[in-house]
Amino acid sequence: MTITESACKSTPQSANLRIETLSFDKIPQQTRLFLDYLRDPVALRRFYPEAVRFHYQVTNRRDRVLANYKTDRAAVCEALxxxxxxxxxxxxxxxxINLLRxxxxxxVVSGQQAGLFGGxxxxxxxxxxxxxxAECMTQRGLKAAPVFWIATEDHDFAEVAAAGFINRDCDLGRVGVPLEMHRDDVPVGCVTLNESVRETIQNLMGALPQTEFSEDLEKLLREAYExxxxxxxxxxxxxxxxxxxxxxxxxxxxxxxxxxxxxPLYSDAALRAHEIAVAIEKRSQELVASGYHAQVNPSENSFPLFLHDEDGARHALTRNANGKYQTKxxxxxxxxxxxxxxxxxxPE
Structure with a gap:
């Protein structure tokens, strides 16, 4: 049976475009784990049990995923x-969103940090x-909706405070907002934009080449980054x-x-904190022993959650000699x- 997947179309030959590819192993600073995963994800199932060779194979997980889902869909969709x-x-x-009910x-979930002007x-x-x-799965007779997780809980403001672009001179340009806008112990998503963002947008638009999209782009950014x-x-x-x-x-x-x-997820993670920390440390050691780098620098005394105070500041928790957890x-x-x-x- 032939299935037409409108979301998975290749560029037609009649498009008169020149398409060039560059292998990631030709790009500096790529990790061995990443390159090996690209070559053969299935070979890394020891570390990625759900790895598949072809994207359509993820549909085989459908029944298991649905059976394991316990959260109230109506409440989730109401919030969404x-x-x-x-x-x-x-x-x-x-x-x-209604379909997701x-x-x-x-x-089908992807995600990224809340980068300046889209990141x-x-x-x-x-x-x-x-x-x-999601559309490929829909064409195969499944119900699927695309979701993008905005990593607003991240605290590394320096990573999202600037935007790079190709300027009028075909050089790499860069604009950003002041790092002082962010308090170190507060999630990036809670940072409040100040008047300086207007100048940042002005600098961006002044450096970008003028096109038929410039006016709409500036309008979008000024309305969004108010x-x-x-x-x-x-x-x-x-x-x-x-x-x-x-x-x-x-x-x-x-x-x-x-x-x-x-x-319930937070509560379970807290209850199993030591078990989780030990498992992460063990997996990190296995990665290093296999010639890869540790994804995180764990400790068996780590706690999987942060504690947030009344001011929105987060505090890391560490297991002490008594087997209990405390903040610094x-x-x-x-x-x-x-x-x-x-x-x-x-849970908030």
Whole structure:
């Protein structure tokens, strides 16, 4: 049987375009693990049990994924509709949220940090990859909706505070917002834009080549990156506009309603904190022993969650000699069970 996948079309020969490819192993600073995964992901199933050789093979997971899903779909979709409407979601996006309410619908999830003005180009590629795979699955008779996870809980503001682009002189240009806009202990998504962002947009538009899209681009950026708006919301507004015709659903993990729905997961992670930390440390050692680099620098005393105070600041927790966990800030210690109970009651 031949299946036509409108989202998986190759560039037609009649397009009169010259297409060139460059292997990642020709690009400096690529890790061995990444290159080996590109060559043969199945060979790395020891580290990536769900790896597949062809994208359509992920459909084999459908029944298992649906059977393991326990969270209230209606509540999730209510939160998704609320936040996506704020970001001026298209009718296609709202339709996909309604589709996701169905018990037999899958979510194809990608994601990235909330980069300035949409972030690096690969952010768009990630979003389109979710769209593409969701449509490929739909063409195979499955229900699927594309979702983009905005990593608003990230704290590395320096990574998202600037944008690179090709300027009028065909050189690499760069604009950014002041790093002082961010307080180190606060999630990037909670940063409030100040008046300086207007000048940043002006500098960008002055350096970009003028095209038939310039006016629309400037209008989009000025409406999205408005002083007083949260950094995560500004990014979401840009992504919503760029992906409107594709029905991409945007997801902000900082949302309090979604955190409440995730409370059982947080509680379980807290209760199994030491088990999780030991497993991560063991896996890191296995990666290094196989000639790869450790993905993180773990410790068996790590805790999988952060504690957020009333001011929104996050605090890391560490296991002490008594087997309890404490922050550096006040040194007050609690057991994993106490944190698990806390996470279930106040997941925000």
């Amino acid at each position: 509709e609320r936040m996506n409407r704020v970001w001026k979601a298209s009718e296609k996006t709202l339709a996909n 169905d018990a037999d619908c899958l979510a 690096p180009l690969y952010t768009i590629y990630k979003a389109l990859s979710a769209v593409k795979l 002083p007083g708006r949260k950094y995560g919301d500004a990014f979401a507004c840009v992504m919503s506009a760029l992906m409107s015709q594709h029905g991409l659903i945007l997801f902000d993990p900082l949302d309090s309603q979604l955190k409440k729905l995730a409370a 800030a006040d040194g007050e210690e609690h057991s994993a069970a106490e944190f698990a109970d806390w996470a279930s009651r106040e």
